[in-house]
Amino acid sequence: VTVSAPVRALAAAVVLLVGACTGDEGASRSGRGGEPVTITLLTHDSFDVGRRVVRGFERETGIDLRIVPAGDAGQLVNRAILTAGNPEGDVLFGVDDNLFPKAVEAGVFEPYSPRALERVDDAYELDATHSVSPIDRGDVCLNVDLRWFAQRGLAPPGDIADLADGAYRGLAVVENPATSTPGLAFLLATIARFGEPAWREYWRDLRANDVLVVDGWEQAYFGEFSGAGGGDGDRPIVVSYATSPVAEVVFAEEPLDEAPTAAVTGSCYRQVEFAGVLAGTEHPDEARAVVDFLLSEPFQEDVPLRMFVYPVLDDAALPDEFVRWAAVPESPLALPPARVATEREGWVGAWTDLMFG
Amino acid sequence: MRGRAGRVLLAAVPAVFLGLFFLYPLASILGSVIGDVSPGTVLGDARLRGVIWFTTWQAVVSTALTLAAGLPAAYLVARFLFPGRSVLRVATLVAFVLPTVVVGAAFAGSRPSLAALFAAHVFFNLAVVVRVVGGFWSQLDPAYEDVAAEMGATGVRRFTDVLLPLARPSIVGAATLVFLFTFTSFGVALLLAGPARATIEVEIFRQTSQLLNLPVAAALTLVQLAIVSALLWLTSVTESRSGVRQAVVASGDAARRARTKGERVFVAVAIPLLAIAMLAPPLRLVWRSLRTPTGLTLDRYLGLGSAREGSALPISALGAVATSLRVAFGAAVIAMVVGVIAAWVVARSRRGSWLRGLSAVPLGVSAVTVGFGYVVAFDSGALDLRGSLGLLVAAQAVVAVPFVVRMVEPVLASAGHDLAEQAAALGASPWQTARDVVLPVASRAILGAAAFAFAVALGEFGASAFVARLDSPTMPIAIVRLLSQPGAASIGRATAMSVVLMVVTAAVTVAIDRFRVGPFGRV
Numbered sequence: 001v002t003v004s005a006p007v008r009a010l011a012a013a014v015v016l017l018v019g020a021c022t023g024d025e026g027a028s029r030s031g032r033g034g035e036p037v038t039i040t041l042l043t044h045d046s047f048d049v050g051r052r053v054v055r056g057f058e059r060e061t062g063i064d065l066r067i068v069p070a071g072d073a074g075q076l077v078n079r080a081i082l083t084a085g086n087p088e089g090d091v092l093f094g095v096d097d098n099l100f101p102k103a104v105e106a107g108v109f110e111p112y113s114p115r116a117l118e119r120v121d122d123a124y125e126l127d128a129t130h131s132v133s134p135i136d137r138g139d140v141c142l143n144v145d146l147r148w149f150a151q152r153g154l155a156p157p158g159d160i161a162d163l164a165d166g167a168y169r170g171l172a173v174v175e176n177p178a179t180s181t182p183g184l185a186f187l188l189a190t191i192a193r194f195g196e197p198a199w200r201e202y203w204r205d206l207r208a209n210d211v212l213v214v215d216g217w218e219q220a221y222f223g224e225f226s227g228a229g230g231g232d233g234d235r236p237i238v239v240s241y242a243t244s245p246v247a248e249v250v251f252a253e254e255p256l257d258e259a260p261t262a263a264v265t266g267s268c269y270r271q272v273e274f275a276g277v278l279a280g281t282e283h284p285d286e287a288r289a290v291v292d293f294l295l296s297e298p299f300q301e302d303v304p305l306r307m308f309v310y311p312v313l314d315d316a317a318l319p320d321e322f323v324r325w326a327a328v329p330e331s332p333l334a335l336p337p338a339r340v341a342t343e344r345e346g347w348v349g350a351w352t353d354l355m356f357g
Numbered sequence: 358m359r360g361r362a363g364r365v366l367l368a369a370v371p372a373v374f375l376g377l378f379f380l381y382p383l384a385s386i387l388g389s390v391i392g393d394v395s396p397g398t399v400l401g402d403a404r405l406r407g408v409i410w411f412t413t414w415q416a417v418v419s420t421a422l423t424l425a426a427g428l429p430a431a432y433l434v435a436r437f438l439f440p441g442r443s444v445l446r447v448a449t450l451v452a453f454v455l456p457t458v459v460v461g462a463a464f465a466g467s468r469p470s471l472a473a474l475f476a477a478h479v480f481f482n483l484a485v486v487v488r489v490v491g492g493f494w495s496q497l498d499p500a501y502e503d504v505a506a507e508m509g510a511t512g513v514r515r516f517t518d519v520l521l522p523l524a525r526p527s528i529v530g531a532a533t534l535v536f537l538f539t540f541t542s543f544g545v546a547l548l549l550a551g552p553a554r555a556t557i558e559v560e561i562f563r564q565t566s567q568l569l570n571l572p573v574a575a576a577l578t579l580v581q582l583a584i585v586s587a588l589l590w591l592t593s594v595t596e597s598r599s600g601v602r603q604a605v606v607a608s609g610d611a612a613r614r615a616r617t618k619g620e621r622v623f624v625a626v627a628i629p630l631l632a633i634a635m636l637a638p639p640l641r642l643v644w645r646s647l648r649t650p651t652g653l654t655l656d657r658y659l660g661l662g663s664a665r666e667g668s669a670l671p672i673s674a675l676g677a678v679a680t681s682l683r684v685a686f687g688a689a690v691i692a693m694v695v696g697v698i699a700a701w702v703v704a705r706s707r708r709g710s711w712l713r714g715l716s717a718v719p720l721g722v723s724a725v726t727v728g729f730g731y732v733v734a735f736d737s738g739a740l741d742l743r744g745s746l747g748l749l750v751a752a753q754a755v756v757a758v759p760f761v762v763r764m765v766e767p768v769l770a771s772a773g774h775d776l777a778e779q780a781a782a783l784g785a786s787p788w789q790t791a792r793d794v795v796l797p798v799a800s801r802a803i804l805g806a807a808a809f810a811f812a813v814a815l816g817e818f819g820a821s822a823f824v825a826r827l828d829s830p831t832m833p834i835a836i837v838r839l840l841s842q843p844g845a846a847s848i849g850r851a852t853a854m855s856v857v858l859m860v861v862t863a864a865v866t867v868a869i870d871r872f873r874v875g876p877f878g879r880v
Contacts, residue, residue, distance in 0.1 A: 013425075046839035051669040067670055069830075069838060071822055074566035079823070081569065082389065082733050088743050102569050176552035178563050213552045214469065218840055222848055251846045254651055345568055349404065356553035 037286045038064040038162060040089030042080065042278070044073045047094060048306040049299065057293045063286050065293075073181060074100060076224050080278065081106045081289040087278035090287040093135060093294060096127055097272045098184060101341035104131045109276035112288050116295035120312045124272050126337050132274035135294045138309035139242040139268035139332045140185035142172075145227030148236035157237065160193050160267045164205035172237040173212040173224040177348050180216050183269075186239040187351055189269035203354045213355060227261040242268055243308040246325045250305065261327040268329035273309065363787065364702065368712060371699035374691075375715055382730030383722060387574065389733055393572035399580055405560070405573075408689040409580065412540060412556040415471070417721045419478035419539040420532055426479050426634070427486025427531070432516065433627045435491035437620070438612045441628070446487070448635040453484035454809070456816030456833045457544025459642065459855040469551035477545045480638060482535045488533035493524050495612060512619040533592045537585065541721055543819065557581045561723050571729075581833045585721025589714055619727050639859060646852040657853035660846075672842075674854055677835035677862065684746065684831060685814035688753035692810040695754065696761025697803055701791075703762065704770035715721065716762045724819025727752070731824045749831075752820040757810035764809065768802040769795060808869040812862050832858045 036058075041164065047069055054065055068089060070076045077099045080092055084107045095103055103109065109131035117133060124134035142163075144156040157163060163172050175183030191199045212235060214220045221240055226234035229252050241247075245259035275294050277287040293299055300311035304322050311318075359448045377574040399405045454462075460477060463721055501523065505515045521528070549554065555563065557577050564574040615624045661674030699716045703709040719727075731752060735742040742748045776798065780790045796803070818833040830838060832854065839851035 045838045047670065048842065049669045050667045052667065054669040069670070072566060072841070074569065075823070078565055078569055078571065078729065079732050082386075082571075082729060083736055086736055088732070088736075163755065178567055179547070179552065180567075184567065215547060215552045218848070221384070346569070348568070352404070352553075 013283070031253050036062050037063045038066050039091060039283060039286050039290050040066045040068055041078060041290060042068050042070050042089040042092045042094075044076045044094040044218055045071060046307060047070045048172035050302045050306065053298045053302045056298055057296075059287055061286070061293075063289060065290065077103050077108075080108045082109045085280045087280050090278055090281040090283055091275060091290045092278055093273070093275040095132060095274050095276070096181070097189075097270070097274075097337045098181075098340050098344065100127060100132050100274055102335050104129055107279055110279040110284065110286065112277050112291060114288070114292050115296050116313065119314045120295070124312050126272060127274065133291060133295065134312045135273050135275050136300075136303050136307065136309040137270065137272045137279060137312055138307075139263075139329050140182045140189065140239065141242045141263040141265065141268040141327070141329065143225070143227065143238050143240040143244050143263050145225065145236035145260065146262055147260060148226050148305075156262070158266060159264070160190060161202070163211065163237070164202060166209065168209065168237065170208050170210040170212075171235055172206075172209075172239075172289065173214060173220045173233070173235045173238045174206075175217055175220050176213055177213050177351055180220075182217050182239050182334065184344070184348070185271055187270045187347065188335050189267065189333045191347060192269065192335050200350065200354060201279055203351060207355055229260070241308065242329060243304075243310075243322070245327070246321050247308050249325055250321055263327040263329075265327045265329045268332040270332040270334040272312070364706060367698055368702045368706075368709065371695045371702070371712060371716060371758070374695045375755065379719055379722075379727070379755045380715075382727060382734035383444055384730075385734035386571075386726060386730035386732075387578065390571045390575045394576045394579075397641045398573055398576040405577070408555050408557060408560045408577075411554050414552075415474065415478075415546075415550070415556070416536050416540040416542075418869055419475055419482070419542075420536045421474055423479045423482045423486060423535045423539075424528070424532055427483050428490060428521075428528070429623075429627055430483060430631050431487045431491035431494060432520070432546065433624065433631065434487055435494035436612055437624055438614050439624060440553065441627060441632070442612075445628075445631055445635065447863070447867055448632075448639075449484040449487045450866045450869065451639070451859070452480055452635055452810065453482065454641075454812040454816055454862055454866060455481075455859060456818060456862075459816070459859050460545060460638070460835075470548050471550070471554075474546065474549040474551075477549055478539050478542065478632065482547065483635070485538070486528075486531045489534070490524050490527045491529040494520060497523065499613070512617055512623070518573040530592070530773075533588065535632075535786065537588065537720055540585070541581065541723070543724070557725050558725075562725055565725060565729065574726065578723055582718075582722055586714075589717050589721070593710060594682035594711065630707050643856055646849070646856045649849070657846075658857075660850055661853055661857070667836050672830065672835050672838055674835065674857065676829050677832045677854070678857065680829045681815055681831040681833075681858075681861075684749050684753060686813050687747075688757055688814035688817075689807050691750065691754040692757035692761050692814070693803065693807040696758045696806065696810070697765050699758070700762045700766035704766050713762065713766070717759050720759045724756070724817075725823070727755070728820045728823025731820070749821055749824045752824045753814035753817045754810075756817050756820060757813045760813060761806040761810050763800060765802050766805040768799045805825075805869050812865045815862055815865065816858070832861075 017259055047067065049067070050247075054067075057063070058065055070088075073094050073096060076092070077095050079088065080095075081103055087108075092108070104127060111130045113130045114133055120134060122138060126134070142157065142160070142302055146156070149156045149163070154167065157165070157168055162168060174186055176182040177187040190202055191352045193199070195203050212224060214224060217240070220238050221244070222228050222233070224235050225238035225240070226233050226236045227238075227248070240263075245261045245263060248261055249256050249259050275291050277284060277291060281287045295313060297316055299314065299317075300313040300316035303309060304319050305310050310322075310328075362695060374693060399409075429447070434442060434449075460481065497520070501519055502515050505519045540556075541558055542556050543562065545555075546556040547559050547562065550559070559582065561574045561577050561581075564570045564577065569815055615621045646657055647655070649656070696716070699712050703713045703716075732743075734747060776794050777790050780794045781787075785793070816833060818837070822834055822837070836851050836854050836858070838853060839847050
């Protein structure tokens, strides 16, 4: 024996490790020799898009679109911040108005203004640096279980302020803004609605009115809300989305003629999702083409029934289900993203003290 | 000389693996934000101090409750023969390796409360006590008890005066592990502690995911790492002090039928209690996966094979099962190789205890932090492994290595020791000794450890979620993605998928039980 046994064992182990580390297909991003360029779109777990829409884009441009869900929106943006300048992909979709200022400041994005922005309401173009472009909007609103209220002859709440009313004592469930995106949106809604420092008084009243706080949307909607199909809750008011009633109809395990729930339009807080070209991409032109694609009619018209949000493009046609069952808030509550970025932590901390202190 | 060089090279395998795939990413993430962390970041903040305090006391209470429930359960399973004994053994182990997303689904619907948190912690960790303490008792020579009985000790006295004192080292070991697991509790704590309370792990998640505040998350990671390291160091010191091993091992199983009246009463009460505690949550999950507003149906399972209609991002359950099995298999092989070598070094060398410490530390570090570390660490040059399936394999192996070391090390240390010395005295080379003497003796423990590593890797979520979000997700990732999709049907499919993951995990666990090794070894 010329090589000692432990050395051979070590060598075998190294081979095993190296094999394990390199033995996969990987993503080829070479664009030379007429091979199609692969563009990686980083996004969050809730992202969805129709296969046909993607195929159409790929045929038209010769770009291979690879979609990689990378956790929830917060994790997605944090990853992008940590890898700013040396990104894991070429385009990022799914940063919302509360998260983008920090990402833009960290140099995650390369400025780009798609032509299609001409056909987007200026109200959604929240980034002055033009690093990210608005793609969709979905409002966070109170949802009510219509049957529950009908059975008891009680009128559902029509406004955020109503929740503090004794008539709705013990009926509402909301999400923790420290752990949940809709929870944060609803806290911001109350701040936008009542202002400083009245929002604090409002939450004190809610606490006294036995509002239930849970950590996540699934837990609130499917665990506590009485109107969710397949859920088993007993509270008829929940913080959810303007489009949740549509989802109740579309995804009902049994076909429904009427939406069993409704969004309270006066309670809605604006949420806009953005996309941007990641700084450091090797294929900036193709990456911009993907952002253009996200703002094109095929994608914009596919988005509602995929992710249950509204397109931002003025002339994108809405599916029938949205026309019939979705409540469109006229002027949702909103706060400037820059203000949210600087004050959010303090607000959430103050809220935590108010509700659990 | 050659033997010594060989030992150093051998020790290099686990050291390099854990260094590259655990310490390096951890240092990368901490280093990237450490400039923004001041010592007062955590300790100067009353709320964060509260988080540390809550984390500590809930872990103490959870550990006490788990011992209170676990010692009778261990006594039952270890010392008595009864119908359904192996079912209960497997059920406790299944509970331990069940992914938190599955346990979350099983407990979902129950209001967050301290009681729910403690119940889930006991459910999860009962296996630790049953395996560690029960494992000791099941090998304890019945002569100890028989002598006590002849001297007139009652059943209760035999338990308190004979069995408990003899098992003290393993009870301390089990308590240490339970404390470690509940101290670092994440998924269960997030779901059940309620929004008003957070463990350190949950707070790390909140700071990273919602507030994008990585410096505070890094500071919390350091605090947790310090506490966990201190605990591990303390136990390893006390362990080496009480290092005398008793020759109490009986050949085979020390269990027998209940004989006295007191024993029969105990068995009659304990069996149904343990059965309900261990079987109710999984059965509840199965029930939820079948129940729809219109009655019981298998539709969710039948729908698992197909993706959502027309979606460019199919979540195929069968694909997820295949990916999970493939990745977990690779992780188990690596964890076995690395873990067995580490256990070998630790067992053979007085200077190997640093390796024991190193291989235990992944138990106490936030998976979220390690995951972010992978994102930062493996991003350039030769180490640009992002999106690689191999990186996912490595991440899951890191999580599984501590268990392999703990399971294999005691066997290598005790069973193989005398034989190895005899073999060496007869002129066998170290390699021959290892191949022909020690490894065959330890083979059952090694196979059991590999199967356990496989089960742990199957359920791994925290680190996997960050390392590679491939077009084909693993089962836990697919479950979370289904939960993120709108609609009750998606939730239903997520529940069904959880049942599939539970069944696969249980099947692996049954295989572990066949090897009859304690997954926690001697602690």
